[in-house]
Amino acid sequence: MAEQVDKSRPIANTKVFTDEETRRGYRLNKFAMSLCKPQNRDAFKENEEAFLAASDLTEVEKQLIRDRDWRAIMDEYGGNIYMIMKIGAVIGQGLYQIGAHQRGQTYEQFLDTRNASGAR
Amino acid sequence: MAKIVAGIGTSHVPSIGVAYDQGRQEEPDWKPLFDGYGPVKEWLKEIQPDIAIVVYNDHGCDFFFDKYPTFAVGAAETYPVGDEGWGRRPLPDFPGDADFSWHLCNSLVYDEFDITVCQEMEVEHGFMVPMHLCWDHDDGWPVQVVPVAVNVIQHPLPTAARCWKLGQAIRRAAESYGKDRKVVILGTGGMSHQLNGARFGYLNSQFDNDFLDKIESDPAALTAMTHQQIMEEAGAEAVELIMWLTMRGAIEGPVRQVHRHYYAPMTTGMGLIALEAAS
Numbered sequence: 281m282a283e284q285v286d287k288s289r290p291i292a293n294t295k296v297f298t299d300e301e302t303r304r305g306y307r308l309n310k311f312a313m314s315l316c317k318p319q320n321r322d323a324f325k326e327n328e329e330a331f332l333a334a335s336d337l338t339e340v341e342k343q344l345i346r347d348r349d350w351r352a353i354m355d356e357y358g359g360n361i362y363m364i365m366k367i368g369a370v371i372g373q374g375l376y377q378i379g380a381h382q383r384g385q386t387y388e389q390f391l392d393t394r395n396a397s398g399a400r
Numbered sequence: 401m402a403k404i405v406a407g408i409g410t411s412h413v414p415s416i417g418v419a420y421d422q423g424r425q426e427e428p429d430w431k432p433l434f435d436g437y438g439p440v441k442e443w444l445k446e447i448q449p450d451i452a453i454v455v456y457n458d459h460g461c462d463f464f465f466d467k468y469p470t471f472a473v474g475a476a477e478t479y480p481v482g483d484e485g486w487g488r489r490p491l492p493d494f495p496g497d498a499d500f501s502w503h504l505c506n507s508l509v510y511d512e513f514d515i516t517v518c519q520e521m522e523v524e525h526g527f528m529v530p531m532h533l534c535w536d537h538d539d540g541w542p543v544q545v546v547p548v549a550v551n552v553i554q555h556p557l558p559t560a561a562r563c564w565k566l567g568q569a570i571r572r573a574a575e576s577y578g579k580d581r582k583v584v585i586l587g588t589g590g591m592s593h594q595l596n597g598a599r600f601g602y603l604n605s606q607f608d609n610d611f612l613d614k615i616e617s618d619p620a621a622l623t624a625m626t627h628q629q630i631m632e633e634a635g636a637e638a639v640e641l642i643m644w645l646t647m648r649g650a651i652e653g654p655v656r657q658v659h660r661h662y663y664a665p666m667t668t669g670m671g672l673i674a675l676e677a678a679s
Contacts, residue, residue: 284627285555293598294636298555302465313464315485354596361595361637362459362553366485375415379600379667393601396665398429400415 297360305358308344311335312363315370324370348373350381376400402500402574402581405447405677406658407651408440409615409644410533411670412456412588414484414525420532421489429665436661437533440674443658444534447676449584451497452535453504453546453570454527455646456588457553459484461524468554469516471566473508474547475501482522491528492537497544500577504546507573513566523547530588543584552589552640560630561623563642567649574650587647589640591662591669592633601667602635608662608669611641615673616657619648634669654678 285296295301302309314320324331332342344353345367353359361378368378380390391397416433419425425434461482463469479494505517527547535542548570551557558566567585574583591608594600611634614622623645630639658674 282626284557284559286626286628289628289632291599291632291636294594294631295596296555296631296636297553297596302554306465309460309465312485313460316461316483318483318487321485359596360460360465360553366460369485375595376667379595382596382600383598390601394666396429398427399419399433399665 295355301358302360303358305360307337308341308353308357309360309363311337311341312366315366321370348381350378351384354382402451402577402579402583404571404574404583404585404650405449406584407647407655407675408530408534408584408586409612409647409671409673410530410586410588411590411668411672412526412529413668413670414529415666416533416670417489417525417529432663433665433670434533436663436672439659440534440672441536443674444584447584448582449543450581451500451546451583452531452543453548453583453585453650454530454588455548455550455586455643456526456530457551457640457643458524458549459526459553462522463549465554468551469549470551470558471513472516472518472521472549473501473505474518474521474545475505476519476521479521479523479545479547481528482524484524489528491532492540494523494531494541494545496546499579500544500581501546503577504570504573507576508569511569511572513569521547526588530586534586548646550643550646552642555627557627557639557642559627560625560642560645564619564623564645564649567646568652570646571650571652585647585650587644589643590634590638591641591671592635592638593668594635595637595667599635603664603667603669604634605662605664605669607634607638608664608671611644612660612662612671612673615644615648616655616675619645648675651675651677
């Protein structure tokens with residue numbers, strides 16, 4: 281049987297969302313998933329610190345959110361983009377802002393790399 | 401019997417849904433995408449399917465990683481519009497055909513596809529974007545739906561070949577149904593894109609166009625691809641494309657291409673192919 285995910289061939293600048301990643305990121309991703317409920321979005325917007333305090337995130341994970349450190353959340357702490365986008369939405373940063381941060385670029389620099397950036 | 405008369409492969413990019421809700425279809429950078437679906441809409445009005453089976457993945461709407469099913473099939477009379485974290489979109493809920501769904505579930509499980517049967521299922525952009533691109537819905541949706549959710553986000557994922565075989569099993573199920581129904585199947589997701597890491601925004605239009613060629617003329621070649629190959633060539637999130645193989649497995653055999661379109665404005669290759677069973 282061919283290997284579906286070949287760990288001997290890591291893809292540069294890429295996190296494949298495998299068992300290691302989903303285990304590492306479980307708390308952060310679950311926190312993000314809770315924002316599908318409007319009352320949680322409201323609570324987050326009303327008082328971010330209180331909302332973080334009531335979560336089961338570690339202090340390190342809370343700081344990642346305070347810092348909007350999307351790159352670290354995705355690269356080092358097991359964030360799943362589809363979940364983490366929900367945190368961005370509450371904060372007012374969309375997928376492309378999160379993506380620009382992961383690339384180490386400003387939002388404007390990132391948009392300049394696209395074919396038709398009006399389609400966003 | 402129910403006959404699968406057509407298959408559609410289409411992207412389900414969430415930003416399309418936002419642009420749609422905001423009425424931005426005529427903006428220069430969006431117009432090519434929305435115009436690309438015009439011929440498919442017209443064609444679907446002609447063939448008037450009774451049922452649409454939509455193969456998609458849940459991106460954290462009704463399913464989370466506490467328990468994320470490899471294959472899940474809707475078996476409800478109605479599928480509500482879910483809230484993915486942006487609030488409920490202004491679309492009507494989707495009508496199901498629970499009799500057909502239950503027949504499908506029975507047939508699939510006895511055919512050794514151990515799916516999760518869902519009597520309640522909220523649907524999200526992976527399902528909804530293809531629906532509103534393909535059908536107008538001013539007076540409600542003109543077709544009954546069966547959502548089929550596939551895990552393409554948390555590895556281990558089902559293989560490309562397994563997704564193809566699911567399509568074949570869906571066809572067998574349809575053909576053993578006791579009532580006459582006209583069915584269209586949609587395989588959604590992709591095309592090339594990557595949303596994580598410094599490789600965010602990676603696109604490969606050449607891969608996408610080759611995939612569009614092969615899904616029509618040589619799908620067996622695509623079933624041999626590993627997730628690794630797809631991710632290397634087309635981006636980590638491009639692996640969603642294995643869901644197109646479920647569509648193609650369900651209309652295995654000669655097909656006639658009705659329409660094809662491709663546009664890659666931002667971070668995802670937005671592809672579309674409409675195929676009719678040749679027989």
